Amino acid sequence: MYLSKQKLKHLNTVTHEGKIVVLATDAEGKISYTVKQDGFEDSYLNTPADQRTGWENWQTLEFADEADDQSVIEKEKAELTHQQNPSQYLLKSLYKTQNITAVAPVQAISALGHIYVFRQSKSNTLLVDRFILDGMTNKLNRKLEVRFKRSRQKHTPTKNMQQGSNGLVDIDTLDFRDANGKFFYEPTTELCLVNNLHKGWFSVVLVPTIENDVYRWHIFAYNSQTQKVELTTIRASEEGLFDVQDYTIFEESNDSLVPRKIPGVIKRTLDIKDVTVTDGLSATKYDLQQAQQTQSGEEQLLKTATRLMLAIPTDKGAAAFSFAIAGDGTLAEIDETPDSKLIRSRQREVLLPLNTLDEIKAIGDKTPPPQGIISGFAAGTDEEDIEDLVKISTNGGASELANYDLVKISGTSDYQGLYRTINVKQDTFEIDIPLDRGLGYWEKEDQEEGGLIFDGMITAYQKTAEGKLRVTCPNHGLENGDQVQITGTEDYNDSYPVRKIDDTHFVIERKWAIGEAVNVKLVSQKRRGIVFDGVDDYIDVTAGILPDSYTKEAWIKWEKSSGEFNIISGNSSHDLWIEDHRLWAGHKHNGSWYNVQDTTTLPENTWIHVAVTYDSSTQRMELYKNGQLIATSTNVPRLATSHPQIVIGAYNYGGLFKGSIAEVRIWKTARTAEDIKNSMYLQLTGKEVGLVGYWRLGGISEGKVADFSVNGNDGTVYGEPYVSAATLNRKLAGGTAAVKYSNSELFAVSERATYEESFEFKVNSANPVNLAYLDNADGKNIGTKIFTLSYWGKTSRSAEEKKTISAVQNKFEDLGNGWYRASCNVTIPDEVSLLRSFEIAKVQGDWQSLEIRKHRIRLLSDSITEAKYTDSVALTTLNYQQVGEISPDSDVNMFTAKLKMLTLKQEEENALLKEKREVEAKIASESALEGVRAEIRDLTWQTLTLIQKEQNLLSRLRKEEEQTENFYYKICSKNQSVYGVNGVRVIDTEYWHSITARIDENKDSQLWKLLPVPSLKAPLSCCVFKL
Incomplete structure (x- = not known):
């Protein structure tokens, strides 16, 4: 039986609801189909018996050919494009695709009640259409769609609806047909993110997940540009198409649900070494089955797992991959760390305290866990009472371990491979593998943190003989007369069980409250300010707030260069600036400038407090540096201008400042030298008398800097200035290396919401620093990062328990000039409403300090993330000489070799299955052993009872024998x-x-x-x- 078709180029078949459908592509890219008849259709019965072929006549497959739906186009442009490039789509609806099919094979998939037809477009993207098979007529019908009847649009009703006397007139409602009874059909979906297709070399698989009625698409395609096979995986939408938004699943862990965010788009490149793809690939889903014995003694095959197999024809033979499928539908990973890119999201900046980075504590460990290098592995012996367990040899340190301690093993290998032997002896041999650092590493993992210290940590306090309080606090940095603030301590008023130490000491059952001695002077001197680039960075406060008498002050750290550096100006009416490496100040009156200037050179790259005062009543202008009066000008008329606004970092939008500025303050009085000196180190509240403007410049939020005075005149940021970096030293003052840096200040978060934390950092080290070093900071080549972002939260501020939150850190990004970017996305679990402000843990490496800047946390919603993986694979081929002296040049011999190997594997499998059943039987018998013991105890008791009866009867018998009347x-x-x-x-x-x-x-x-x-x-x- 033949199916006649002219100009046939490609065929594809699919089984759907018990019927076989054949799709054919001709030389012009037209797609036709036929359906195998069941024998009950009218088309079959009405055909003479001698003319029946059992198949329907070829019919042309209809695709979209109608007017565009503008509401869909606008919605997709707003939601399914790259945020930085709205012309680049992820998915797109097309309404005229009848004539854009490439001459290439198509793939049909039967799923979710539809037949999905995937085809390559002439622009080498992937097109998808859905069809319904009419079982009576054997016709493939396009899927219908619901739209508004009058507007004929999916998302927007007609604008002609009006309010009449009896209600709305010309109401637009949803339906499958328009007002004229014409059906609405679903458009073609173009998967723009699957591009550069070649000759129809793609394969699509739909796999289930552990969630009910939730599926995931896996699209394997050959990219003609990269000449590699790429996998694009997307979640299936509720309608059965494609959902590219990120989503969160909750997995059970330690009797709780832990959230895990899955990117909306996952792309994986299969980098197969030393091969060239030669033809179309194929992928399919299959089940692993295992024989199990039933109660009747019969064996049945039961499904144990679902896998996905991919076959790729290459010039070296067929490459086959078998992927395990996770519960969320994703495939097993080879490359564990993706390059993530946020394509689109709705973002809201979280307003953190301005001193978040300033309040980071470097925390060390005075009792680091024991660790070491593994020098050997061995199988345990019965003599050592460790039979079949792993015995590990170390280079020392194991004596610090106790039974049942938890130890982390890393850096080990299985050493599978083909090697040449050397130094062969009776029971041993050696192979040539470089082992410079041993066979791996071990480290004890503590269940709870302990022994943590930080500079200024209070470890004791005691009453002195003079009636003073002596506080023990290593590395406090205080001098006589300094002010110190004690925080974190608690009273111990309560009743406790005790343990006696000696005649003068005892211990109460309560944890020590970790307190801190804060050096007020050092804290007040902490400042970072905002960094201006001297090119286009400045801050404009448009409000006219400068009074007749005034004081302007700020902390500056300028970078030496030629030209003018304006600190605080009023557009073109007043200014405080640096010129010729000296400090100047002045203002304008009737077109003339009146100045005051320093005569000495201003130091660069160091923090300096500068101020200028003007008293309109005395017409006196004074210039201050670090609280000291350095210059005076008299007979200065008051400022007379219509532009008394404040501009920070520029003058008339020129003379831009290069360096850092912090703590900008404007007062409506001419402050005295004593006032300036006494408050220059203090952080103000904003409610001080005479303060009309106060910009701390400790943070930028949504393009604004906050005015902390009562006037609230926030400044608008222009250019790209940023808050300068905070410096974190690698070691504490006592020489202990820091293991983490933390700011435990809490801020409010929403349960199950996703946040992105990021910051830029620079490592100051005597050794070269690059991306490779950041990912191998300990030098062990086991992927130990220089630090890991750490997350924990609380249910409330009064809660004692810290809830650890798991997150996946993104790869470090190289920004140039020694700066790198660290980022991480974290999803908040249930029962967590507060999150720590900053923490990086597991700090590794030998360096001096870490500079951190541009720290931000953003709330992400409706986000689309693309995670890219590169799976590098080196394929292995069958070594025919290992299974017999067979020449691989012969196909017959190749098949024979593979068959022989398969037979050996089957025999091994049968032996293993038998051994497994025996082990299972032993386990079952061990489980039933207690019942057997109970039965033995019962039978023993019955035996003793019968023996007692026997003794009684024998005694009676002897008595009867002694009776003479018998x-x-x-x-x-x-x-x-x-x-x-x-x-x-x-x-x-x-x-x-x-x-x-x-x-x-x-x-x-x-x-x-x-x-x-x-x-x-x-x-x-x-x-x-x-x-």
Whole structure:
């Protein structure tokens, strides 16, 4: 039987709801189909028997060919494009695709009640259409779609609806048809993110997940540009198409649900070494099955797992991959760390405290966990009572371990491969593998943190003989007369169980409250400010707030260069600036400038407090540096201008400042030298008398810097200035290396929401620093990062328990000039409403300090993230010489070799299955052992009871034997007749006789009694009578 078709180029078949559908692509890219008949269709019955082929006639497959839906186009442009490039789509609906099919194979998939037809477009993207198979007519119909009847749009009703006297007129409602009864059909979906297709070399698989009615698409395609096979995996939407938004699943861990965010788009490149793809690839889903014995003794195959297999024809043969499928539908990973890119999201900046980075504590460990290098592995022996366990040899340090401690093993290898042997002995041999650092590493993992210290940590306090309080606090940095603030301590008023130490000491059962001694002077001197680049960075406060008498002050750290550096100006009316490496100040009156200037050079790259005061009543202008008066100008008329606004970092939008500025303050009075000196180190509240503007410049939020005075004149940021970096030293003041840096200040978060934390950092080290070093900071080549972002939260501020939150850190990004970017996305679990402000842990490496800047946390919603993996694979081929002297040049020999290897593997599998059943039987018998023991105890008790009964009976028997009246008896009738019934004579002998008699009370001859025979002594139990 032949199916006649002209210009046929490619075929594809699919089974759908018990029917076979064949799709054909001709030389012009037209797609036709036919369906195998069941024999009940009208088309079959109405065809003469001698003309029946069993197949429908070829029909053209219809694709979208209608007017565009503008509402869909606008919605997709707003939601399914790259945020930075709106012309680049992820998915797109097309309404005219009848003539854009490339001459290439198509793939049809039966799923979710539809037939999905995937085809390559002429622009080499992937097109998808859905069809419904009419089982009576064997016709593929396009899927219908619901739209508004009058507007004929999916998302926007007609604008002609009006409010009439009786209600709305010309109401637009949703339907499958328009107002004229014409059906709405679903458009073609273009997967723009699957591009550069080649000759239809793609394969699509839909796999289930552990969630009910939730599926995931896996699209394997050959990229003609990269010449590699790429996998694009997307979650199936509720409608059965594609959902590219990120989503969160919750996995069980330690009796709780832990959230895990999955990117909306996952792309993986299969980098197969030394091969070239030569033809179309194919992928399919299959099940692993295992034989299990039923109660009846029969074996049944039961599904144990679902896998996905990919076959790729190459110039070296067919490459085959078998992927395990996770519960969320994603495939097993080879490359574990992706390059993540946020394509689109709605973002809201989290407003953190301005001093978040300033309040980071470097925390060390005074009792680091024992760790070391593994020098050997061995199988445990029965003599050591560790049979079949792993015995590990170390280079020392194992003595610090106790039984059942938790130890982390890392950096080990399985050493599978083909090697050349050397130094072969009777029981040993050696192979040439470089082992500079041993066979791996071990480190004890503590269940709870302990022994953590930080500079200024209070470890004791005691009353002195003089009645003072002596505080023990290593590395406090205080001098006599300094102010210190004690924080974190608690009173211990309560009743406690105690443990005696000696006559003057005892211990109460309560944890030590970790307190801190804060050096107020050092804290007040902490400042970072905002960094201006001297090119286009400045801050504009448009409000006119400069009064007739004023004080302007700020902390600056300028970078030496030529030209003017304006600090605080009023557009073109007043200014505080640096010129010729000296400090200047002045303002304008009637077109003339009145200045005051320093005569000494201003130091660069160091923090300096600068201020200028003007008293309109005395017409006196004074210039201050670090609280000291350095210059005075008199007879200065007051400022007369219509532009008294404040600009930070520029003058008339020129003379831009290069360096850092912090703590900008404007007062409406001319402050005294003492006032300036006393407050220059202090952080103000904003409510001080005379303060009209106060910009701390400790943070930028949504393009604004906050005015902390009561006036609230926030400044607008122009250019890209940023808050300068905070410096974190690698070691504490006492020389202990920091293991983490943390700011435990809490901020509010939403449960199940996703946040992105990022910051830029620079490592100051004597050794070269690059991306490779950041990912291998300990030098062990086991992927140990220089630090890991750490997350924990609390249910409330009063809660004591810290809830650890898991997160996946993104790869470090190289920004140039020694700066790198660290970022991480974290999803907040249930019962967590507060999150720490900053923490990096597991700090590794030998360096001096870490500079951190541009720290930000953003709330992400409706986000689309693309995670890219590169799976580098080196394929192995069958070594035919290992299975026999077979030449691989012959296809027959190749098949024979593979068949022989398969036979060996099957025999191994059968032996392993048998061993498994035996082990399972032993396990089952071990489980039933307790029942057997109970039965043995019961039978033992019964045995003892029977023995006791036996002893009692034997004792009774002996007593009976000793009784003299136990003799044989003869039977006589009442009339002393010696004849028995039935004529049997009873005689005095030792023989047995059987006498049968009827008892008749009226006849003496029928009444009987026993007469002893003294000469024949025997147990009475030997006489048997049947009456």
